[in-house]
Amino acid sequence: MTHLRTRLSLLAVTLVLAACSVGPGASASVGPGPTAGPTPTPLASPVVSLDEAAAAALATDPRLTGIRKLDPQMIGGSAWWEGERLQMGDWIVRVTIGWGDCQAGCISRHVWQFRVTEAGAVTLVSETGPALPSPLPG
Numbered sequence: 001m002t003h004l005r006t007r008l009s010l011l012a013v014t015l016v017l018a019a020c021s022v023g024p025g026a027s028a029s030v031g032p033g034p035t036a037g038p039t040p041t042p043l044a045s046p047v048v049s050l051d052e053a054a055a056a057a058l059a060t061d062p063r064l065t066g067i068r069k070l071d072p073q074m075i076g077g078s079a080w081w082e083g084e085r086l087q088m089g090d091w092i093v094r095v096t097i098g099w100g101d102c103q104a105g106c107i108s109r110h111v112w113q114f115r116v117t118e119a120g121a122v123t124l125v126s127e128t129g130p131a132l133p134s135p136l137p138g
Helices: 002-020 050-058
Strands: 079-085 091-099 108-116 122-128
Touching (some): 050 079, 050 108
Antiparallel strands (some): 079 091, 091 108, 108 122
């Protein structure tokens, strides 16, 4: 499990560095990512829990760094992930970033849905909602 966390941390750092490598005079996009999902890349270790599946999904996009599991008791949260295990052993992980009066449930929401296999392959299934604001809600 430590090996998986190390690999996911390295992947997250690589993604952040890649996102920060925009040349002078250029700007990074803060809107929704591509509509087609990334090509699944298996990890060396199997994914054995929903938390590990979520970590793998979150590592695919630096904008998702630090997002925590949905806490149904929290009021005013603007970003969370939730998921479930499918009968065939894969996981579905939904990641939400909301903004605009989140004390009342957020007026706007951008949602990514990922499928994570037991082998660790992550595929973006869908991405919905308006473009993310700049700066991102915190």
